[in-house]
Amino acid sequence: MTTAPSRNGPRRRWPSPRTTAWGFLAPVVVYLVAFYLYPLLRNLDLSLRDYTVRSFVRDDAAFVGLDNYARVVTSAAFAPALWNTLVFTALSLVFQYGIGLALAVFFHQHFRLSVSLRALFLVPWLLPLIVSASTWSWMLNSESGVVNSVLTAFGADPVNWLTSPRYSLLAVLVANVWIGIPFNLVLLYSGLRNIPPQLHEAAALDGAGGWQRFWRITMPLLRPVSAITLLLGLVYTLKVFDIIWIMTQGGPGNSSTTLATWSYELGFGSLLPRFGPAAAVGNLLIIIALFFGVIHILVQRRQEAA
């Protein structure tokens, strides 16, 4: 670092910042290689071998190529897991975004206490997932849950939220939407703040009503932020594991199994771990997430260029 030859004295301490910059980047590069790349490569290796508990410990499993992937994709559990992942992700996004946007518009009106109340809306996002998931589990409990107690008070039949295959996906969906609303609210609110208020004032002078202003001004100008919010939400929702695992473990049957919980169940859910197929499902999930992740980055780049 100090050996770089230089004619003008004091500059010697700054030999070409573009190269010395790598001194500052070295820790994170080493970190990424050791703690991201290496585990992921091990995971890839797992998915290409035929592991049993014994061969896992002795590290001598046979190489089987794409057998695990073929087995996973043709398994009877694959279609339901993929379908549940799609439904869970799509409905989570629709409700998180819709409710988040409505709340952002509401809080954007600046009334008394609006700042403090908006801050309180962050709470679900900050709580440990196991706290949220266990609270919702108890609230949705068939016999003693407060939700069923309210339902019966209004004359409806109690619902087996977590123990009936018809409702289990809905139950975890409700909890996940609750957790995701704050994220959408914060991002969309910051987007609303960047819309010049003069536009609304001008439109109001021209006689546009609130509803019309929302659809003609707010929504089009919010499109870039909406795109980023939805794409990030999509990638995050594909990752969701904790809530489903804690509330239903993907059950009953596989009625609330997603690719994430299925992968975990194969690898760690039973006394007979199947690491090969588990890693294969995990890698399929990575491919799906990265596909949308790259779209997200491209959208963001284009917005920054514009």
Place this chain on the structure above:
Amino acid sequence: MNTRRRWWKTAVGIVLTALMLFPVYWMVNVSLTPRDRMRQTPPDWFPTSPTFEGYAAVLREQLPALGTSLLIGVCTAVLTVVVAAPAGFALAKLSPLGGGPLHFVLVIAQMIPSIIMAMGFYSVYLTVGGLDTWWGLVIADSTLAVPFGVLVFTAFMSAVPDEIIQAARIDGAGLWRTFRSVVLPASRNAVVTVSLFAFLWAWSDFVFANTLNGSGDVRPITLGIYRYIGNNDQDWNAIMATAVVASVPAAVLLVVAQRYVAAGVTAGAVKD
């Protein structure tokens, strides 16, 4: 007329917030409900005869787990800042060769599901002996925060004026000196934001803990809750009391550092 409408909005806002926070209220309510009143219908809507048995159980059984979580959270925050801050400086101010691709890699890294990382770590730790250790969890948990940390540091440090850096340079400070004595103090907010989130995510982690430390004695508080749920008698009074205690860092964070929280949410996603 105008002020009356605003009051009306405040009222609606309070109702909406109350609805949103109802599960949090319910958690506290159940944590104070005695065991014999737990399964009655309808449930007690208010803790009319509160019990502190659940909290006593937390003190009796979960103190080591709370200590483990605290240790892991603090170490994760330190590790994250140490790795991420210099990288943020380089990306923000030194325009290194390959900085663009590195930025891309960091954004992508954030999107990898942690169960998949957990499986990879399990396989690695089995060979190097990292299972059921506190440092194993620190490393695994830090993967949740390091890419985010670099992005936040880059965003904040880009805002440090070039003139300050030039001035340090004229005064004869080397790059490292400039980073430590000028840029880092000027980005104190970034240090606070990154360490808060790194701590909170490590404190809240369930996936890595359950996968990598599932069987040993080094159990964080999230596993303490999970064990309670797995028990046959499912003592919800104790479960919810532990959940309340486990939520304390999040509550403290929101009260003490609210503006950093909002900064953290947006910094990872959109650049202003």
